[in-house]
Amino acid sequence: MFEMSDSEFALFRDFVLEMTGILLRPEKRTLLENRLRPRLRAHAMTSYLEYYTHLRSLGPDAVGELANAVTTDTTECWRSPHQWDFLIGTVFPILVSQAASTAGSRTPLFWSAGCSTGEEAYSLAIAAAESLPTALARQMQVLATDISPRAIEKAGQGRYRPARLAKLPPGALARHFTPEPDGTWLAKPALRERVIFRVQNLLEPTPAPVPFTVILCRNVMIYFAEAVRRRLVDRLCEALAPGGWLFLGPSEMLLDPPAGIEHRAPSVYRRSLP
Ligand SMILES: C[S@@+](CC[C@H](N)C(=O)[O-])C[C@H]1O[C@@H](n2cnc3c(N)ncnc32)[C@H](O)[C@@H]1O
DSSP states (O other): OOEEEEEEHHHHHHHHHHHHHHHOOGGHHHHHHHHHHHHHHTOOOHHHHHHHHHHHHTGGGHHHHHHHHHHHOOOOOTTTTTHHHHIIIIIIHHHHHHHHHTOSSOOOOEEEETTTHHHHHHHHHHHHHSSHHHHHHOOOEEEEEEEEHHHHHHHHTTTHHHHHHHHOOTHHHHHHHETTTTTTTEEHHHHTTTTEEEEEEEEEOOOOOOOOOEEEEEGGGGGBBBHHHHHHHHHHHHTTTEEEEEEEEETTTSSSTTTTTTEEEEEEEEOOOO
């Protein structure tokens, strides 16, 4: 069994930070070893240094392989239910009245940033389908991005074990998913066509189209170095339409929100209207 030396850990820690923004603390060393070991075997390599040198030689293409290996993809549909209650009970009525006053001139754009295997993005599409007036729900688009190509591939398949869907509101599972013979549930085409999945690194410029009506970037920054987190918050806030909403994870509240950003509910922020 391969062991990672202090210097090999330092090389990977710095590389991961540079490519993904994720800060690997010393206690993550065993996790990193366990995640990378299968990659060493797959490449028939005998040391972590050899694998590091290989990744470095890939240049920017290393990011996908590295992200597949080091990211944490824990997620589920309707994660943190109080935030979905707030989205449906407070944000949606505001969008409905805005749509009425602008005669539907602006397409509501939602972004699940760091969407992992897609449950959060499908939850957005379900919330809209179930709680927005039909015409507005049809206009709505969800962009869902993640740095991990493997997570995005799974997201596009839209196939989940029941545990990942257990928090959905009553009846939503049968309305939006079909049961498969192997016990998984498959997102129905009407749900899948509402969501566009893309591989995207949040350290790179924000994907077009902007501005977004709602951005969910939940349980992503918690893994980032502080300076990276601050830069990302600034960019996410800039990508919001005036009056747009930013949802962070429950433990990611902003102690010092950027100018023009108001705290509206636990880990929920709104860009001020002009
Ligand atoms: C714990 S999951 C959160 C999923 C979902 N947002 C939720 O709250 O359930 C964190 C996700 O962030 C992604 N991630 C980490 N660093 C990233 C980066 N630099 N750019 C884009 N996504 C990143 C990971 O690949 C992982 O899928």
